Amino acid sequence: MFKRSSGKKNLVGLDIGSSSVKAVELGRKGANLQLLNLGFENLQTDTIVDGQIMELNNVSNVIAHIFSEHQIRTNRVAAGVSGHSVIVKNIVLPQMSTEELQESFSWHAEEHIPFDIADVNLDYELTGKSSETLHVLMAACKSDKIANVKQAIQLAGKQPVIIDVDAFALQNCYEMNYQPKAGEVVALLNIGAATMNINILNGSRSVFARDASVGGSQYTSLLQKELGLSFEQAESIKRGMPLPEGVEPRPIQPIIETVSETLALEMKKTVDFYRATVQDGEGSIQKILIAGGGSKLPGLAEFLGNRFEIPVEVFDPFRQIEVDGRKFDPDYMREIVPEMAVAVGLALRGVEA
Numbered sequence: 001m002f003k004r005s006s007g008k009k010n011l012v013g014l015d016i017g018s019s020s021v022k023a024v025e026l027g028r029k030g031a032n033l034q035l036l037n038l039g040f041e042n043l044q045t046d047t048i049v050d051g052q053i054m055e056l057n058n059v060s061n062v063i064a065h066i067f068s069e070h071q072i073r074t075n076r077v078a079a080g081v082s083g084h085s086v087i088v089k090n091i092v093l094p095q096m097s098t099e100e101l102q103e104s105f106s107w108h109a110e111e112h113i114p115f116d117i118a119d120v121n122l123d124y125e126l127t128g129k130s131s132e133t134l135h136v137l138m139a140a141c142k143s144d145k146i147a148n149v150k151q152a153i154q155l156a157g158k159q160p161v162i163i164d165v166d167a168f169a170l171q172n173c174y175e176m177n178y179q180p181k182a183g184e185v186v187a188l189l190n191i192g193a194a195t196m197n198i199n200i201l202n203g204s205r206s207v208f209a210r211d212a213s214v215g216g217s218q219y220t221s222l223l224q225k226e227l228g229l230s231f232e233q234a235e236s237i238k239r240g241m242p243l244p245e246g247v248e249p250r251p252i253q254p255i256i257e258t259v260s261e262t263l264a265l266e267m268k269k270t271v272d273f274y275r276a277t278v279q280d281g282e283g284s285i286q287k288i289l290i291a292g293g294g295s296k297l298p299g300l301a302e303f304l305g306n307r308f309e310i311p312v313e314v315f316d317p318f319r320q321i322e323v324d325g326r327k328f329d330p331d332y333m334r335e336i337v338p339e340m341a342v343a344v345g346l347a348l349r350g351v352e353a
Helices: 058-068 098-110 143-155 166-178 216-227 231-238 252-275 300-308 330-350
Strands: 012-016 018-028 032-041 076-081 085-092 120-129 133-142 157-165 185-191 195-201 206-214 286-292 311-312
Touching: 012 058, 012 143, 012 166, 012 330, 018 195, 018 330, 032 058, 032 076, 032 216, 032 286, 058 143, 076 143, 076 166, 076 286, 085 098, 085 206, 085 286, 098 133, 120 143, 133 143, 133 157, 143 157, 157 166, 157 330, 166 185, 166 195, 166 206, 166 286, 166 330, 185 252, 206 252, 216 231, 216 252, 252 300, 286 300, 286 330, 300 311
Parallel strands: 012 076, 076 157, 185 286, 286 311
Antiparallel strands: 012 018, 018 032, 085 133, 120 133, 185 195, 195 206
């Protein structure tokens, strides 16, 4: 986590979500970034449960298939982790030397981690300092979670070289595409099938990040339950398709908004946490950018915009990346673009200067 790639060899950014696997490879042409390869494949239901890969062979087969189908020859992979096994926190420590910080950090971090310190992988980054204090961004992840992800990648015959935090990969993608200014406070939401990654940034500094257990699959489940639909039917209704024949007509929007309310509540909790922890003078959130499969839900951006009374936009992870329309079908790209932000952020680790 946090460690920088040398930038001399490309990486494939591999986002292993609870419902699908996304892969992105980027390259440089002069000063410009280009999309070299892109792959997307759905996973079988219950392959990943509560962030844990239950069916390693299924995941590794999907990874291997994406690489072979799209003729991706790069074997080095950057993957991400998220969920309740990941702890991200900004902490303030007394002023000390770099060597002292390195030696004592696990001891300082222990009070902020609800797991046994021996069971986690720990990393940190110095984000600011004064004459008396150090401001440090801490990331910790349970070691068995990292081992689980690495094993799936290795079974596919690929080499996991970086394990990052999804919220930071999202931030990496945002910084490159949107070039934020200092003092510009933006909330990034990556709404996956089971988890929503939230990262509030002031300029290019993460001031508050957390994961919430809410996502697109909750819409599908509630539609199935309320309307007596199959999983596939509920998924299509969620995307704005009409009710299938034989299903009693009834308004869909109240069902959808029940889950959107839960999502908005988690966002409100995060905003409240942010306000309680930031220093005086830290700005209010000026904009929300939404990514992930859940961001494609019709009307969600408007719903959140009305709820929080700030602009809400769909995140474009290829805003500053050249995409060859002859190689990548524009219609297909429009469909999957919102889901690729974490994979793009991970792939950027291989092309950073």
